[in-house]
Amino acid sequence: MDKYAxxxxxxxxxxxxxxxxxxxxxxxxxxxxxxxxxxSRIEEGRLNIGIDMLSQILNGLDVKITLI
Structure with a gap:
């Protein structure tokens, strides 16, 4: 899978x-x-974000990530 996908x-x-x-x-x-x-750009996949920003969004949505 490419980075854009x-x-x-x-x-x-x-x-x-x-x-x-x-x-x-x-x-x-x-x-x-x-x-x-x-x-909006993040949701459209048009913006590359780092872990800190992703964490900020997930915390705002109260979504937890579980690693396998």
């Missing part, structure tokens, strides 16, 4: 988690301190 998959999962919790991009922006435009 991986970013797109992660973005899709973030979007699904946000929608399941009925949180708008604007609300997630307020929770995380990241701009809604930034978050």
């Amino acid at each position: 991986e970013r797109k998959n992660i973005g899709k999962l973030i979007c699904q988690a946000r929608e399941e919790k009925n949180i708008s991009l604007e609300q997630l922006s307020e929770i995380t301190g990241l701009s809604s435009i930034h978050l």
Whole structure:
């Protein structure tokens, strides 16, 4: 899987988690301190993010990652 496809998959999962919790991009922006435009680009897979930013988003969504 190429890097773009991986970013797109992660973005899709973030979007699904946000929608399941009925949180708008604007609300997630307020929770995380990241701009809604930034978050939108992440969800679309157009922006490469680091672990710290991913953690910030997941914490804002109250999503935990379990490693196998």
